Amino acid sequence: MRRAWQTGMIALARSPKIKRWAQEKGLAAGLVGRYVAGPDAEAGIARAKSLLGQGIRSSLFYLGEYVDRPELVAENVAQERKVADLLGRAGIEVHVSVDPTQIGHSLDPALARRNGLAVAEAIAAVPGDAPRLMMIDMEDRTVVDPAIALHDALTAAGLPVGITLQAYLRRTEVDLRERIRQGAAVRLVKGAFAAGREHAFVSQDEIKANHRRLIGLMLSREAREAGFRPVIATHDDRLQDHAVAQAEAAGWSRGEYEFEMLYGVRSALAERRVREGHRVRVYLPFGRDWWPYAIRRIGENPRNAWLLARSLIGG
Template sequence: MSIFQRTTIALARSPAAGRAMRAIARRSSLARRFVGGASVDEAVQTALRLRQAHGIRASLFYLGEYVADPEAIEHNVSQALAACRALRQAGLDVHVSVDPTAIGYMHSDALGADNARRIGLAVQEGAGNGCDWMVLDMEDDGIRERTCDLHRNLLQSAIPAGLTLQARRRRTPEDLAFAIGQRTSLRLVKGAFPERALDHAGRARIDQAYLDTASIMLSREARASGFYPVFGTHDDRLAGAIMDLARGRGWSADEFEFEMLYGVRPDWQLALRGLGYNVRVYLPFGADWWPYAIRRVGESPRNAWLLARSLTSDGRYFG
């Protein structure tokens, strides 16, 4: 992990930095750039605007750090449940993203699994168009195996649960082996904050690992099982290769998705929609936005300009 990344992690975890940046945010656009709203209602209105104006879908994610306090855990769960209800009432996809460590896995696996089931059942109540999912985010490697186990258990209970896998992890093809034969949604990302002993090294090798994994996700076996591929990338080179691969394998543009972070490359999101592809944004909401926003900057030094620009712009997204 680089010095730049270590610094952004420290900033993300610093209460003092968080307080200072929230004060600055009152005069800037940093939070508005990356966060869809402070409340469920605001986030759903953002999602509704994106869907009506541009045909872009959203996955709502309630902002929160690793938590072990039962009261804080229950609060996180209640926000996810409220998002499910509000999305259903708005006629949108009941699609939420969940960090296992935010819903109980820092306290106990039993509590985390029970809360994941509660959220999954809330998603299931509105399921019907094939786009309603609770997607488990992939956090640090210390919880990878437990997250994959949770995903398997939820699917065995017929709960519409998806999973996120990181292409840079060498063991991702092994984790993918179970999912590829299931009616599930799988979000493939490159993965941030590398672990040298566990990961592929270098951009070219990570990109190739991403495409190798995408090829499995777009296989005949995946299509036959009802598997729904989601490609989480802002890289137009990778997206172009995936479009070519899908076309060659007989996948139509509406049989998979591209997913991007809210506030990142909106021009490219619109371009993909113009080509007829499904686009979804990962749309965080809540007051604890600073750790999330600074982590987006920390994923790459190239993103640092977003921080400077956000502090001086009006934060409008798609105008």
């Protein structure tokens, strides 16, 4: 059931006709208002500054993925570079999330690499001492190797970059161990895409067990000594508690690792973690091309179907 649902949602996310219909009709406006910062980079920056006032950092993401037209890829890259510039001018920490398909992977992997280099260089050029990072998002299983290759190439060039890894994939432990050895920044997510049993853990119990193992690796003494930078991206408070226990046992201080959550999801938990002294970040999307992102959120669990239905009915 879950795999069929996720496969269907990915198909919806990638459908240009359905996306155009939904966005032109202004459907699911309630869903957009809940999970999206606004229509442009300025709105995203304004929301990021507001969140920072609450002690919550942001990772801004320009909504535009699964694109297969050169002019859309160029627009995505321009917006990401604009975000870097605006964040620098605002004097706040720079994190920009980037999907490989957003910057040209579907057209030409070499184009995606050139565009990734351009965005990372723009982030590195931001003046000031505030930490800055280009975080490469992870998409479906077919994009894992290109995403990791892009990360490693930018790392070798000395640019500020991190990579997202997915707990549901069987290969992730190997990928994570190599990134720990590099002293990389890794954002660990559960993963919202469908894959067969040969590639992925498919039951929720299996995925959660692997998630806990991977968190243990990320917050090990060896990872800390290697200069590894862990970002635990989950809304599961039990997994967060597990991360805190692992970190304390291995000598990590609060603030040396991060929790990341989606904007609009379990906000009270994010605020509680801040009060406890933890470093918290939200994934903060902005832009008008919201359909693929919204459907990916819905696709994470069949139980989310009611959110989409309620939003569509509400207009």
